[in-house]
Amino acid sequence: MSVDLPGPHSLPCYGEAEAPNFGDSSPLPEVHGPEENYSCLQVSATELLREETASPCPSSVDLSLQDSPDSSTSSKVKLPGPESAEGTEKKGEDKAHVKRQKIRTVFSDTQLCALRDRFQRQKYLSLQQMQELSAILNLSYKQVKTWFQNQRMKCKRWQKNQWTKTNSNVTQDSAFVEYSSFHSGYLQGFLNTSESLPMWGSQTWTNTWSNQTWTNTTWSKQAWSNETWTNPAWSNQAWTNPTWSNQAWTNQSWCSQACNSQAWNTPFLGEDSLQPYMQCQQNLLASDVEASLEAAGEGHTYFSTPQGLELFLNYSVNTPGE
DNA sequence: CCGCCGTTCCAG
DNA sequence: CTGGAACGGCGG
Numbered sequence: 436m437s438v439d440l441p442g443p444h445s446l447p448c449y450g451e452a453e454a455p456n457f458g459d460s461s462p463l464p465e466v467h468g469p470e471e472n473y474s475c476l477q478v479s480a481t482e483l484l485r486e487e488t489a490s491p492c493p494s495s496v497d498l499s500l501q502d503s504p505d506s507s508t509s510s511k512v513k514l515p516g517p518e519s520a521e522g523t524e525k526k527g528e529d530k531a532h533v534k535r536q537k538i539r540t541v542f543s544d545t546q547l548c549a550l551r552d553r554f555q556r557q558k559y560l561s562l563q564q565m566q567e568l569s570a571i572l573n574l575s576y577k578q579v580k581t582w583f584q585n586q587r588m589k590c591k592r593w594q595k596n597q598w599t600k601t602n603s604n605v606t607q608d609s610a611f612v613e614y615s616s617f618h619s620g621y622l623q624g625f626l627n628t629s630e631s632l633p634m635w636g637s638q639t640w641t642n643t644w645s646n647q648t649w650t651n652t653t654w655s656k657q658a659w660s661n662e663t664w665t666n667p668a669w670s671n672q673a674w675t676n677p678t679w680s681n682q683a684w685t686n687q688s689w690c691s692q693a694c695n696s697q698a699w700n701t702p703f704l705g706e707d708s709l710q711p712y713m714q715c716q717q718n719l720l721a722s723d724v725e726a727s728l729e730a731a732g733e734g735h736t737y738f739s740t741p742q743g744l745e746l747f748l749n750y751s752v753n754t755p756g757e
Numbered sequence: 758c759c760g761c762c763g764t765t766c767c768a769g
Numbered sequence: 770c771t772g773g774a775a776c777g778g779c780g781g
Binding site for chain 2: 536538559562580588
């Protein structure tokens with residue numbers, strides 16, 4: 436009965452029952468108890484709740500990445516121990532000025548994976564999209580919103596770092612193009628040609644860690660607009676920076692993703708909206724990632740070396756998958 | 758409302 | 770201690 440869409444580690448949000456209360460479009464019965472969880476410490480309650488929450492997962496479907504089977508779900512009821520034993524039943528009376536206590540939710544791997552996956556192709560979600568996503572992931576709208584915002588900031592900072600870092604390295608050979616059309620240059624890359632294009636077209640890219648260059652690969656990138664993102668009729672791949680990746684990944688890891696040229700209006704969790712998804716990174720155990728990705732049954736491929744990258748390029752250019 | 762951005766502060 | 774979810778303030 437283990438649904439593979441575990442809920443977060445704690446309640447959505449603590450303040451205001453800002454709960455997922457979108458009466459109109461909430462596919463699944465939100466079980467999140469928005470009760471003031473201020474006093475918390477009742478981890479058990481949270482646990483129970485979470486369990487309940489996870490069950491009615493509607494279309495969790497295939498977003499299962501076998502990362503850690505239950506590491507996220509596992510009920511580490513970390514016995515608080517402190518007070519709580521005594522008659523600390525605050526009832527709901529003085530919730531007025533209870534010491535503000537944040538509950539730092541720990542998203543499950545599955546949730547994070549889905550969030551990242553979405554973020555990677557879409558930096559800004561519309562209200563409805565967020566609602567949908569939150570419903571699917573069993574998170575509150577606010578959580579999703581916050582996550583995306585934090586992610587954007589994280590991305591931005593990462594970019595800034597990379598910029599200054601690589602700026603001293605390569606600038607000469609390849610013109611450094613920052614994709615600053617919209618904001619302060621979130622997206623950047625190294626193009627041999629010095630033309631700055633509004634959208635990534637087919638270009639010649641120079642790898643950062645090796646001096647490889649590849650061409651003919653049509654890199655497409657969604658625009659970072661606040662709008663519902665201009666869909667550039669998805670070419671074949673999308674290029675993203677690994678900002679959102681977990682810390683295990685190191686700086687220069689790349690992620691590319693093959694996307695079906697379909698209009699993927701679907702919440703991305705649909706059956707075929709998620710297409711061959713390739714990742715290449717430098718320093719990570721290929722076996723690990725490969726294993727988990729393979730387990731996900733999505734034909735993931737992983738490369739850890741420049742040589743592997745070549746393969747990848749050939750692969751993507753030739754498009755074996757007919 | 759929203760996003761941005763600095764900050765807070767909990768979980769690991 | 771760090772990472773990051775959540776917060777609050779500000780501007781649009």
